[in-house]
Amino acid sequence: MSDAARIPRFRRGVRLRYDQVREAWVLLAPEKLYMPDDIAVEILKLVDGNRTIAAIADDLASRFDAPRELIVRDATAALVDLSLRGALEL
Amino acid sequence: MNPIEPPMGLIAELTHRCPLQCAYCSNPVALDSPRGELTTTDWMRVLDQAAGLGILQVHFSGGEPMARADLVQLVAHATRAGLYTNIITSGVLLSDAAMRDLLGAGIDHIQLSFQDAVMAEGDRFGGYRGGHARKLEAARRIREAGLPLTANFVIHRQNVGRVEAMIALGEELQAERIEIAHVQYYGWALLNRAALLPSREQLDAANAVVAAARARLAGRIAIDYVVPDYHAARPKACMGGWGNRFINISPTGKALPCHAAETLPDLVFPSVRDMSLKTIWTDSDAFQRFRGTGWMPAPCRTCDRREIDWGGCRCQALALAGDAAATDPACAKSPHHARMAEAVAATVDAPLDLIPRRMRRVADA
Numbered sequence: 130m131s132d133a134a135r136i137p138r139f140r141r142g143v144r145l146r147y148d149q150v151r152e153a154w155v156l157l158a159p160e161k162l163y164m165p166d167d168i169a170v171e172i173l174k175l176v177d178g179n180r181t182i183a184a185i186a187d188d189l190a191s192r193f194d195a196p197r198e199l200i201v202r203d204a205t206a207a208l209v210d211l212s213l214r215g216a217l218e219l
Numbered sequence: 220m221n222p223i224e225p226p227m228g229l230i231a232e233l234t235h236r237c238p239l240q241c242a243y244c245s246n247p248v249a250l251d252s253p254r255g256e257l258t259t260t261d262w263m264r265v266l267d268q269a270a271g272l273g274i275l276q277v278h279f280s281g282g283e284p285m286a287r288a289d290l291v292q293l294v295a296h297a298t299r300a301g302l303y304t305n306i307i308t309s310g311v312l313l314s315d316a317a318m319r320d321l322l323g324a325g326i327d328h329i330q331l332s333f334q335d336a337v338m339a340e341g342d343r344f345g346g347y348r349g350g351h352a353r354k355l356e357a358a359r360r361i362r363e364a365g366l367p368l369t370a371n372f373v374i375h376r377q378n379v380g381r382v383e384a385m386i387a388l389g390e391e392l393q394a395e396r397i398e399i400a401h402v403q404y405y406g407w408a409l410l411n412r413a414a415l416l417p418s419r420e421q422l423d424a425a426n427a428v429v430a431a432a433r434a435r436l437a438g439r440i441a442i443d444y445v446v447p448d449y450h451a452a453r454p455k456a457c458m459g460g461w462g463n464r465f466i467n468i469s470p471t472g473k474a475l476p477c478h479a480a481e482t483l484p485d486l487v488f489p490s491v492r493d494m495s496l497k498t499i500w501t502d503s504d505a506f507q508r509f510r511g512t513g514w515m516p517a518p519c520r521t522c523d524r525r526e527i528d529w530g531g532c533r534c535q536a537l538a539l540a541g542d543a544a545a546t547d548p549a550c551a552k553s554p555h556h557a558r559m560a561e562a563v564a565a566t567v568d569a570p571l572d573l574i575p576r577r578m579r580r581v582a583d584a
Contacts, residue, residue, distance in 0.1 A: 215441030
């Protein structure tokens with residue numbers, strides 16, 4: 130299976146939420162905390178346990194002015210990185 | 220000077236009471252008496268202030284946080300305030316009823332400590348007969364509740380050879396995270412250092428086991444590995460920098476930049492009974508003293524790692540260099556770095572006897 134066909138889902142105890150104090154999205158995980166950048170936030174908002182990476186990239190490509198190939202590559206890299214840190218399953 | 224960013228985490232040391240007696244406990248040797256502990260109302264106020272200040276996660280710790288009768292109430296309060304809640308526990312008090320109540324209160328995660336992979340040794344290091352078996356039960360309850368589990372193993376000279384078995388136990392318990400943490404030498408652990416410090420060979424062997432397990436479990440179980448400073452060339456960023464990410468509240472309500480900070484002289488730690496967390500974080504001398512880079516001595520001041528390790532640990536600088544404002548002796552650039560190797564050398568023929576953590580030390584009785 131290619132990486133783009135994988136379905137990312139947050140692991141148990143991992144939550145994406147908006148922090149009013151910092152006016153920023155934060156990803157809260159067991160004894161970990163991530164401050165995703167703007168691009169990562171857009172990717173993570175689409176992680177719902179149903180969509181594949183390819184579907185996430187399609188959604189982003191329809192809204193942002195960037196080549197789909199590039200979006201697939203960036204989204205895959207970001208999601209694989211978070212899966213290695215234990216925040217996501219792929 | 221940059222504006223002060225809000226803190227990320229609150230470490231709520233609810234009590235120093237604990238059924239276990241681990242000789243490497245990170246609590247201070249002078250433990251807080253139960254009589255002076257903050258009340259439920261005090262803690263609720265602190266949790267509200269924490270959320271308002273921008274704290275995102277609260278770590279209920281101790282001692283044994285489950286020894287507090289109001290833990291469930293405090294977890295529920297923290298959840299309502301929007302905080303991510305974590306309990307750092309020995310697990311020996313985690314009954315079915317306690318698990319159900321914590322789940323109802325909205326607990327997000329539990330870190331369960333193990334003293335070894337082997338029952339007899341775990342019970343011996345914890346000083347609690349039957350403790351290891353209770354921990355296995357606790358792990359099962361956490362799993363069945365559908366909560367994420369971190370299995371924490373503290374390692375030292377007397378159990379470091381069983382790291383592989385510890386990781387295997389973590390896998391068997393289906394932990395999401397495994398923490399393999401070399402003892403950090405403060406408080407009780409510093410007192411027992413000669414019987415706990417691993418040799419270079421032991422450390423190298425453990426490093427290799429952890430590296431292999433990380434590769435094998437990548438994407439499935441994350442292994443966090445905390446190394447001992449005594450064999451290091453660079454210090455750790457203690458607490459992610461002084462007054463940079465965390466506030467630690469002691470059982471009696473003192474606000475500390477790290478849990479061992481009470482060993483530092485000339486610092487007055489404000490109490491949450493008298494001052495708001497916001498004032499403590501932004502204005503108190505205790506939190507300003509070693510914040511950022513302005514306080515740094517040479518060689519830290521000009522070091523390109525000064526905002527990576529923040530000069531290391533102030534408590535270790537005091538304990539080993541005699542000056543809390545010195546470069547952490549864990550750093551090879553410290554003029555006192557040789558003291559780390561001297562401490563390791565002194566362990567070679569040292570007896571393995573351990574002084575157990577108790578409210579009153581036997582020697583003082």
